[in-house]
Amino acid sequence: MIGVPWAKESKQYAVLRSNALNFASAELAPVADDLENTVDSPLLWKAVEKAGEMGMLAALVPEQLGGEGVDLYSLCVALEESAVECAGFAAALLFHNAALVPLVYVDRKDLVEEFTKGRPLCTVATAGEVSLDDGKLNGNAPFVFNVLEGTVALLFPGSGEGRKAAYMRTGAEGVETRVDPYPLGWRVSNFATLEMRSAEPVFVLDKSEKEAVTATERTLYLGLAAIANGIVRKAFQKAYDYARQRYQAGKLIIEHQAMRLMLARMLCSMEEGQAIIRRACGVEDLGPAIIAWRRAGANACQAAMDGVQIHGGYGYMRDYGMERLMRDAKYCQMFPRPEEEQLLRLLDMVEQGT
Amino acid sequence: MLGQELSETGKRLFRDFPILRALWESGRKKSVREAIGLVEKAEEFNRTFAVPRALELDMRMEREPEYFDWEIMRQACKYRFLSIFIPKQLGGIAGEFMVANTSLLMDELCSGCSGIALAVGAHSLGVAPVITSGAMAHWDTVLREIVEGELKQQPVTMAYAITEPSAGTDVEEPEYLEKAKLSLEAKKVKGGYVLNGRKCFISDGSEAKYFTVCAALDRNRPLQTWTTFLVERGMEGFSTPRVELKMGQRAAHAAELLFEDVFVPDSHLLGYEGDGMGNGILMIMAASRGPVGAIATGIARGAFQHFLAWAKSKRNGKRPIEEDRIRMALADMWGMVQENRGLYMSNAILGDCIFGKALDNPVMNLTLSLPSSLRTNKIMRNFLNSYYGKAMINAVLRFYIKDEDMTQLLETASLAKFSCADNAMELCSRALSLMGPEDSEERRWVEKCYRDAKLTQIYEGTNQLNRLVVNNVRFEETLRVEVPRPFKKGVMA
Structure with a gap:
């Protein structure tokens, strides 16, 4: 199948990729459109249950804490394959898994058990401004996915290097949830802004905060890069298939040089994305993860846009499945922080030797 | 002053x-x-x-x-x-x-x-x-x-129906039309034509009362037989069975038109048989692709205005516009908007130089100053619909509208269309990237602009087609608009 890495992966990852792809084809492909049209649909929970059976609900949590204990690259492989069929679902899984990362640093099996019941999924809030004053959370956190009644949200109160990691439940006293019914992409779960006014956290990390925040961020950036790469692959597959069956100017679209160029660029993007993710997963630093996210996000936006263009008018219509990729791809680029801000942060990191 | x-x-x-x-x-x-x-x-x-x-x-x-x-x-x-x-x-x-x-x-x-x-x-x-x-x-x-x-x-x-299920770009350029796979066909019968087939993605298609519809009289010779008809809602066999759910520009419907043995009388033939490309589509595209560039520009400007409002508002204690990168981005974006305006306005001024004379001249003014009852009586109507009547009107058009002018207009329109559309898409995309995960009304607007802008790269001929038109007119000189000549014979005659 086109889109699987050209460079050979070890057997462990190849098997995982194959299993994840089977899961995506069987569980996500048939319901991807419905998932987008109905937030919190029973179909979503059926897919979540299946993902749980595959160990995708506590992927990074060590086995001794009740998780799967896989490495970050494995999670990226699973997310990329899921995103081929439904980027929104993959994003939901990513936020859930990323939210559990700080628990690894405090050895809290009880919290892992409590947070990984599957419904609702956990989430991460990275944007906005949140503070922790006298043990209470205050501020706004926009752009939060997976939000249902009782969702456990991981927040990073504070700013810069002094950020902490705190868990909070939606629905708790002092927490207001403002749902945005109409996000551009990733529409499988509620998308909301959380407003905290002296809200009581469920748990605040009291050690290794910096490591926990960085590890969570790294998970998010690489997970998003993987999802973006899944979108590139889907855009390529759909555009390639369409180009081989639709005629224009008396010949197949695939025979037109301008369209071939677009498809070839998508091929480059796939390979580039996979290589850069693999490399960034191999180092502990945050910088390469941000670079991978940035590149893969931009590639996904371009690939999805070109995919729509190759489909012409059909690409623009909901029923033909291309336009969703364009909407989902943009969120891979916009989330979790503005791109240029992170670009500047990269230079800061190098200068500070971090 | x-x-x-x-x-x-x-x-x-x-x-x-x-x-x-x-x-x-x-x-x-x-x-x-x-x-x-x-x-x-x-x-x-x-x-x-x-x-x-x-x-x-x-x-x-x-x-x-x-x-x-x-x-x-x-x-x-x-x-x-x-x-x-x-x-x-x-x-x-x-x-x-x-x-x-x-x-x-x-x-x-x-x-x-x-x-x-x-x-x-x-x-x-x-x-x-x-x-x-x-x-x-x-x-x-x-x-x-x-x-x-x-x-x-x-x-x-009204609505203009060009696109067919298997032919979008193909029906907007003569070279491609020759090879197009068409669905709709109009067969000549006594007193008129019978239309069968489909059109798709027709803007305003489900609301319009009148349709200007392009159809081939012979699907094997589409370029030579491409013809424009006036179709009325209510004609037997005509229906609009489906509207699409689009990514953007949703307030306007994109509808499918279905023709099942729709009889269209001779009087509803617009122009001559077979001049649907030269007199029809190319002339319309020359006049309308510039305004489509303006649509893209408007979307870009809407996104710019919301982005500017966001940049000036306070976010977590400071205003984004205080950062140089945002100031630079604003200047870049405004540059795109103004670049677009230069392109579409050049096209528009040229268009008005050409059409202005054709619509505002002594012959046209004299004709249109007659009481409408004189023009609408049966004898006059029959004359205007006749071979000689059309020849007379074409003689006037021919006098004022030259092939060279229309060809140049098509070039400037196509250039404006793809440049404006690409700029609009880039502007919206960049604005969203700069805003990032924001909970703001401005972000919602720019997201809408982002969805809306994409359509401008597709409709009125894909941007790829428009680029080829510029090449074909300007550099290879293989595309030329032909204004119909008086007494031009219908190709099926």
């Missing part, structure tokens, strides 16, 4: 479009004033109607794609936007700056909501072939009906 005579809108337009100031100062005050007045109306339309409902309507159309908000058309009637392409002599508002005004109107309306603007603008696209084909027999009936409906705020609208 300018300051005393001009409204705030006028001053803004003079600043953004120095060409308008030049026209004003060279003695075209009346026409420039009309342009300013039209933009003022568009501003009011946006402020009082379109903007307050745009986001909600966009959401509703996602849940109920078949819903159409007729208030759009009623409001358009109020401001007379439905007769932007109908000459003043027929009661419309098209004057000396018909193309420029249309472009300025679309730019302004689309800065509010391009979906609502498309519902308004696609109607004029439907009207255009009735004008450019010189189908004078219908000027006093169909066009008058539109004007009268507009004055009574009972909208009567």
Whole structure:
């Protein structure tokens, strides 16, 4: 199948990729459109249950804490394959898994058990401004996915290097949830802004905060890069298939040089994305993860846009499945922080030797 | 001196479009004033109607794609936007700056909501072939009906049907049309034609009363037999069974048209048999691709305005505009908007130089100054619909509209279309990237603009096609618009 890495992966990852792809084809492909049209649909929970059976609900949590204990690259492989069929679902899984990362640093099996019941999924809030004053959370956190009644949200109160990691439940006293019914992409779960006014956290990390925040961020950036790469692959597959069956100017679209160029660029993007993710997963630093996210996000936006263009008018219509990729791809680029801000942060990191 | 005579809108337009100031100062005050007045109306339309409902309507159309908000058309009637392409002599508002005004109107309306603007603008696209084909027999009936409906705020609208399920780009360029796989075919029968097949993605298709429809008389010789017809809703066998759920510009429907043995009388043949490409599509595209560039520009400007508002607002204690990178981005984006305006306005001014003479000349003025009853009586109608009647109108057109001019217009229009569309897409995309995960009304607007902008790279010929048109006209000189000649024989004759 086109889109699987050209460079050979070890057997462990190849098997995982194959299993994840089977899961995506069987569980996500048939319901991807419905998932987008109905937030919190029973179909979503059926897919979540299946993902749980595959160990995708506590992927990074060590086995001794009740998780799967896989490495970050494995999670990226699973997310990329899921995103081929439904980027929104993959994003939901990513936020859930990323939210559990700080628990690894405090050895809290009880919290892992409590947070990984599957419904609702956990989430991460990275944007906005949140503070922790006298043990209470205050501020706004926009752009939060997976939000249902009782969702456990991981927040990073504070700013810069002094950020902490705190868990909070939606629905708790002092927490207001403002749902945005109409996000551009990733529409499988509620998308909301959380407003905290002296809200009581469920748990605040009291050690290794910096490591926990960085590890969570790294998970998010690489997970998003993987999802973006899944979108590139889907855009390529759909555009390639369409180009081989639709005629224009008396010949197949695939025979037109301008369209071939677009498809070839998508091929480059796939390979580039996979290589850069693999490399960034191999180092502990945050910088390469941000670079991978940035590149893969931009590639996904371009690939999805070109995919729509190759489909012409059909690409623009909901029923033909291309336009969703364009909407989902943009969120891979916009989330979790503005791109240029992170670009500047990269230079800061190098200068500070971090 | 300018300051005393001009409204705030006028001053803004003079600043953004120095060409308008030049026209004003060279003695075209009346026409420039009309342009300013039209933009003022568009501003009011946006402020009082379109903007307050745009986001909600966009959401509703996602849940109920078949819903159409007729208030759009009623409001358009109020401001007379439905007769932007109908000459003043027929009661419309098209004057000396018909193309420029249309472009300025679309730019302004689309800065509010391009979906609502498309519902308004696609109607004029439907009207255009009735004008450019010189189908004078219908000027006093169909066009008058539109004007009268507009004055009574009972909208009567049109749509232009080109795209077919298996041929989009193919039906907009002569070289491709020859090889197109067509669905719709019109067979000549006694007294008219019988149409069978489908059209798809037709803007305003499910609301329009009249349709200008392109169809091949012989699907094996599409270029030679490509012909334009006037189809009326209510003709037996004609239906609009499906509307699409689009990613953006949703307030306007993209509909499928189904023709099942639809009989269209001879009187509803626009122009000659077989001149649907030269006289029809290419001429319309030359006049309309510039305004599509203006649509893209309006979307870009809407996104820019929301981005600017965001940049100036306080976010977590500071304003984004305090950062150099945001200031630079704003300048880049404004540069794109102004670059677009330069392109579409050059095209529009050229268009008005060409069409202005054809629609405002002694022969046309004399003809149109006759009481309409003289033109609509049976004898006159039959003459205008006859071979000789059409030859007479074509002789006038031929006198004023030259092949070279139309070819140059097509080139500038195609250039404006793809450049403006690409700039709009890039601007919206960049604005969203800079905003990032924001909970703000501005982000929601720019997301809508991002979805809306993509369509401008696709419709009115994909951007790829438009690039080839520029090449074919300018560098290889293989594409040339041919204005129909008097006494041109129908290809099926």
